[in-house]
Amino acid sequence: MSLVKYEIFSKAAEVNSFTKTAEELGLTQSAVSHAITSLEKEFNFPLFIRNNTTIKLTQNGKDLLVTIREILYYNDMLKQEVSAINGLNKGTVKVGVFSSISTNWIPYIIKEMEKNFPYIEIQLLEGNYAEIEKWLQDSEVDCGFVNSKAPLNSFEIVKLKTDPLLCVVSNQSPLHRNKHISVEELESVPFIMPTYSCFDDIQLFFKENNIQPNIRFENMTENSIFSMVENNLGISILPEMVIPKALDSIKVIPLELEQYRTIGLAIRTPTSPAVKKFAEITENWVKNAGL
Numbered sequence: 001m002s003l004v005k006y007e008i009f010s011k012a013a014e015v016n017s018f019t020k021t022a023e024e025l026g027l028t029q030s031a032v033s034h035a036i037t038s039l040e041k042e043f044n045f046p047l048f049i050r051n052n053t054t055i056k057l058t059q060n061g062k063d064l065l066v067t068i069r070e071i072l073y074y075n076d077m078l079k080q081e082v083s084a085i086n087g088l089n090k091g092t093v094k095v096g097v098f099s100s101i102s103t104n105w106i107p108y109i110i111k112e113m114e115k116n117f118p119y120i121e122i123q124l125l126e127g128n129y130a131e132i133e134k135w136l137q138d139s140e141v142d143c144g145f146v147n148s149k150a151p152l153n154s155f156e157i158v159k160l161k162t163d164p165l166l167c168v169v170s171n172q173s174p175l176h177r178n179k180h181i182s183v184e185e186l187e188s189v190p191f192i193m194p195t196y197s198c199f200d201d202i203q204l205f206f207k208e209n210n211i212q213p214n215i216r217f218e219n220m221t222e223n224s225i226f227s228m229v230e231n232n233l234g235i236s237i238l239p240e241m242v243i244p245k246a247l248d249s250i251k252v253i254p255l256e257l258e259q260y261r262t263i264g265l266a267i268r269t270p271t272s273p274a275v276k277k278f279a280e281i282t283e284n285w286v287k288n289a290g291l
Contacts, residue, residue, distance in 0.1 A: 003075055006068045008035040009047065013057055013065050014140065069139035077272040083119075084273045090119040091274030096132035096144030097124055099222070100241040101263070105286070112281045120274045129200055136266055142275045147201065148264030155266040158279055160286045163239045165201060165259040166252050168225075170232040173251075180256040181235075183211055190216035190234035192225050202237050205259040226250065 012021040012032065022029040040047050047061035057065065080091040097106055102124070110122055125132075125141055132144040136155060148157050167181040175185060191213040194202065206213060216234045225236050230249045239261055243252055267279055 002035075002038075003072065005035045005039050006072055008032055009039060009061075010065070010069055010072060012036060012048070012055065013061065016055055017053070018055060019053070066139050073139060073142070073268070073272070077270070080273040089117045089273065089277060091272060092121045092123060093143065093272075093274050093278045094123045094125065094141040095278070096135045096141040096146075097126050098128055098132065098145060099126065100239065101145045102126055104241055105282075108289070109278075109282050109285050112285055113278060116281065117274075117277050120277060122278070133266075136268065139268070142272065143265055143267045143279065146264055146266045148262045148266075152266050154269070156269055156271070158265045158267065158283055159262060160265060160283065161263045162260045163241050163263055165205060165237050165255060165261065166240055166243065167235055167237050167255055168229050168243060169235045169251050169253060170229050171249055171251055172232040173235065175235065175253070176251040178253055181253050182256045183209060186211055186213055186235075186237075188214065190214055192216060192228050192234040192236040193218035194222065194225060194236065194238065201239065201259070201261040205237070205255075205257075209257055 008021060008025065011025055012018060015021055015024065018032045019029055022032045036047060045060050046058050048055040049058055076091060083090040106124065113120060113122060125135060127135070129147050132146055133152065135141040136144050136152065146152065148159050169175045175181065175189065193213070193215050195218050217228060222238065222242055225238065226247060228234055229236055265279055265282055267275060
């Protein structure tokens with residue numbers, strides 16, 4: 001068994017390219033190809049389908065990927081525990097994040113980590129809820145920020161913040177003087193539907209309250225939504241964390257039927273020392289920041 005070969009295999013499965021794998025691991029492309037070929041001979045079946053410049057996991061490769069990543073995870077945990085016994089805090093923490101966490105929390109959390117645990121490396125992978133949950137299930141990340149309403153039974157969930165969903169309207173909209181936005185108003189005016197990081201939260205709100213919005217645009221990024229709303233092309237709903245504080249042309253109004261997303265940190269178990277430190281720093285920072 002060669003852990004180096006396993007590391008190469010895991011990285012190649014992540015980036016779908018032997019060339020990029022070589023670049024990211026500081027190896028030659030020949031070394032990467034040799035390692036994969038050696039594993040394939042050892043296992044007696046192909047791990048990748050090769051198509052010129054791209055590669056794709058075979059089904060057998062997919063079946064082995066989670067187990068190989070578990071082996072690498074436990075090997076890293078062993079190194080971290082040895083370092084901890086020797087009075088050091090070393091290791092790598094791979095974290096799944098979504099956009100509002102990347103913008104509002106992560107810079108400050110990493111700053112605290114560097115101050116308290118300078119030898120722990122933080123690696124970030126950004127996606128939406130579904131992508132982060134898949135990365136957790138596939139052992140691609142050690143922990144990830146999630147909507148803690150989601151069922152992730154095999155992970156420890158540390159609840160961090162309740163984030164209200166709010167309606168954003170243009171100052172030109174007849175709704176801009178409202179104290180609340182009602183269900184009837186959500187259904188009667190053009191609606192701009194986000195379809196990335198907060199899509200699930202909004203869909204759940206509509207489903208639970210039997211709301212049929214008048215969707216005018218969808219598949220919009222957050223910046224596109226703000227531009228559309230500023231120009232009075234519709235209203236939208238977004239989590240409070242996503243909404244900029246200084247947009248004079250947009251009014252933020254609470255929903256009559258209050259709705260929240262609950263942000264949590266999902267952690268793989270058993271938990272490595274480095275991941276425990278990251279979770280502790282994150283929880284303490286959120287608490288002390290008064291979020």
